[in-house]
Amino acid sequence: MxxxxxxxxxxxxxxxxxxxxxxxxxxxxxxxxxxxxxxxxxxxxxxxxxxxxxxxxxxxxxxxxxxxxxxxxxxxxxxxxxxxxxxxxxxxxxxxxxxxxNSNAVAELTINFILNALRNTPNLHESTRKGNWERFVGNELQNRSVGLLGFGNIAQSVARKLQGFDVDIYAYDKYPNEQIARELNVQIVPYEEILEKCDIVSMHLPLLEETHHFMDDNKFTKMKQGSYFVNTSRGSLVDEKALYRALKSGSLTAAAIDVYEEEPTNKENPLFELDNVITTPHTAAExxxxxxxxxxxxxxxxxxxxxxxxxxxxxx
Incomplete structure (x- = not known):
């Protein structure tokens, strides 16, 4: 066989x-x-x-x-x-x-993404290796609000790992596990509230017909000014052109993405032109x-x- x-x-x-x-x-x-x-x-x-x-x-x-x-x-x-x-x-x-x-592995990369986006460490790494000595001023995670779009196994693992960071955690899910949310001090709210109030929004929804391009121009516009976006779930949950516009305009400070609408993604992907995007090749579970x-x-x-x-x- x-x-x-x-x-x-x-x-x-x-x-x-x-x-x-x-x-x-x-x-x-x-x-x-x-x-x-x-x-x-x-x-x-x-x-x-x-x-x-x-x-x-x-x-x-x-x-x-x-x-x-x-x-x-x-x-x-x-x-x-x-x-x-x-x-x-x-x-x-x-x-x-x-x-x-793979929940722990993906959750760990998600935390990695959040911290790297806040402190711009990938760009500083490259800059320092070139002999530069930049004084970039980043943001701390402490006292921030983190929103999880989806509250399945991976998002729950992210919430557990965030417990020691002194953050407020919110989650949206169509069928949320209320008991685990209470145990992790996670507030279950509509996704609109997450977009409007959270400093960091992390994508953890499954890819279904109804969630395709869940994040589009309309939803990126509703996100808190200067917030951060993370996607370690599925690329097609996000309209990449809309994400590009949100990052280019400055309404988003930065994004960190492991997944793309088309994989393997093309080196000509417009997102790669931007300095405020951290990218990896669908490696969260690797x-x-x-x-x-x-x-x-x-x-x-x-x-x-x-x-x-x-x-x-x-x-x-």
Whole structure:
């Protein structure tokens, strides 16, 4: 049985999971590219594939139609907006994901982003290495208000990590966990209130049809003058052109983003022209700990399906 792994660095970072699959009779085929695979690349090999450990490649009807042996897609992560769950079910393909296992890693990068944006450390790093000695005056996190758009596992982890910073924390969620909010001293409020009053707004919503371009010109205009914006969730939650305008106009002091509307993003992305943007290449969950834990969970899900058992975290 052949397993295609489109998540990158599998042999290097997921040796134990790969061995587990091979010990259970699977032949592991790996993504040879250091990026998501395209449809043209997938169609060359997917015909004989029976299981997939999926990164953020697109898995839809076009792929399923030429993958008659495919039985399971085990998402190497949480978000499954790149997988058509309904069409997968029609084709008898089970889809699983790996919730919670990357929450700490993404939350840590979110805190990293907030602190770096407030103190402009990436730009100062580059400037100092060039022999300059800038006296940039930044802002402290203490006594600030932080707003979390979404209050799932990652946002809750961010809230926990913010406890020692003496900040006021607000969150918006369509179905908020009120008990955890009380435990973490987080005030659940409408998103409009977060935009209007918070110094830092951090995006943690899932990408759904209703949340596509959730942050647009209208919402950026409503944000507090001089505030900061962070996105470690999904790029398409944000209209990048609207974000550019908010940063260019100075209504936002800075933004820090790990995700983009199109990935890999193009080097000509207008956001890269701005000094008040911190950017990373969708790397929030890229830690040794996440790779180890998620790879084992996805491997076990594939083995379960082979053995006729219901896999953990079945989505369809």
């Amino acid at each position: 052949k397993v295609l792994v489109t998540a990158t660095n599998y042999s290097i970072l997921c040796e134990e999971a790969k061995q587990l699959l091979e010990n259970n009779g699977f032949e592991v085929m790996e993504n040879p590219h250091d990026r998501p695979m395209t449809f043209d690349e997938l169609k060359e090999i997917v015909t004989d594939i029976e299981a997939v450990v999926a990164g953020v490649d697109t898995w839809n009807e076009a792929v399923f139609a030429i993958a008659p042996k495919l039985k399971i897609i085990s998402r190497f992560g949480v978000g499954v907006d790149n997988i058509d769950l309904d069409k997968a079910k029609e084709h008898g393909i089970r889809v699983t994901n790996a919730p919670r296992l 830690t040794f700990e996440v790779y180890h834990n998620v790879s084992l969970l996805t491997a076990k899900a594939i083995i379960d399906v082979k053995n006729g058992a219901q896999p953990e975290n079945l989505l369809n």
